[in-house]
Amino acid sequence: MQLYSVVNSPFGRTVTIVADELGLTEDIEVVPTSVKPTAPNVEFQAVNPLRKIPALKTEDGLVIVDSPVIVEYLCARVGDTRMLGRGKPDEWLIRTQYAMARGAAEAAVAARYETFARPQEKQWDAWLADLLDKVGATLSIFEAAPPAGGGSLTVADISLAVLLGYLDFRFDDLNWRASYPALAEWLKPIEARPSFTATKPS
Numbered sequence: 001m002q003l004y005s006v007v008n009s010p011f012g013r014t015v016t017i018v019a020d021e022l023g024l025t026e027d028i029e030v031v032p033t034s035v036k037p038t039a040p041n042v043e044f045q046a047v048n049p050l051r052k053i054p055a056l057k058t059e060d061g062l063v064i065v066d067s068p069v070i071v072e073y074l075c076a077r078v079g080d081t082r083m084l085g086r087g088k089p090d091e092w093l094i095r096t097q098y099a100m101a102r103g104a105a106e107a108a109v110a111a112r113y114e115t116f117a118r119p120q121e122k123q124w125d126a127w128l129a130d131l132l133d134k135v136g137a138t139l140s141i142f143e144a145a146p147p148a149g150g151g152s153l154t155v156a157d158i159s160l161a162v163l164l165g166y167l168d169f170r171f172d173d174l175n176w177r178a179s180y181p182a183l184a185e186w187l188k189p190i191e192a193r194p195s196f197t198a199t200k201p202s
């Protein structure tokens, strides 16, 4: 399989970590792919018309886009039920936590684009503040009740840890650890795992 991605993308990193935790790393060739709104990567657009990473191309040539769909595919490929909590009492909690962490990552990426990609004279402070407010509100929910963590990670753990890693990487000045100390403790054993250290954004 070929994974069009970079680890600086929270969605790409989530898929890479899920693949690693499922024992699929050897089956995946990562194709480093740069994307930026208003700067079309024409070559990649032939793979994914939306120009969004990650995208996965299977051995059969099928292109799968959108990280949650790729995660579902990878789990189905190895018959894994643990990652998404399939059939377990907490399946819908895990899926909702994944959706929240992913949604907050989408807001954080949009906030990054707001300052990095949009010309300064077109930036709108209230829009940026609104995006970061969504990130903060999501972190407050997780501060009160983080995902289970433990030895066997679910995609809820992975996507939240990746979101926090992205905030460290792109929004260091937010100093999220000061506001969410329980999450800071929760993250420590997870970010020490080989699947996380091997994919640290840089």
Ligand SMILES: N[C@@H](CCC(=O)N[C@@H](CS)C(=O)NCC(=O)O)C(=O)O
Pocket: 008, 009, 010, 011, 035, 036, 037, 038, 050, 051, 052, 053, 054, 065, 066, 067, 068, 109
């Ligand atoms: N819903 C998508 C979001 C993917 C996404 O927004 N990726 C960003 C990089 S972090 C991207 O490709 N941005 C390029 C663009 O929007 O033009 C997923 O979960 O895969």
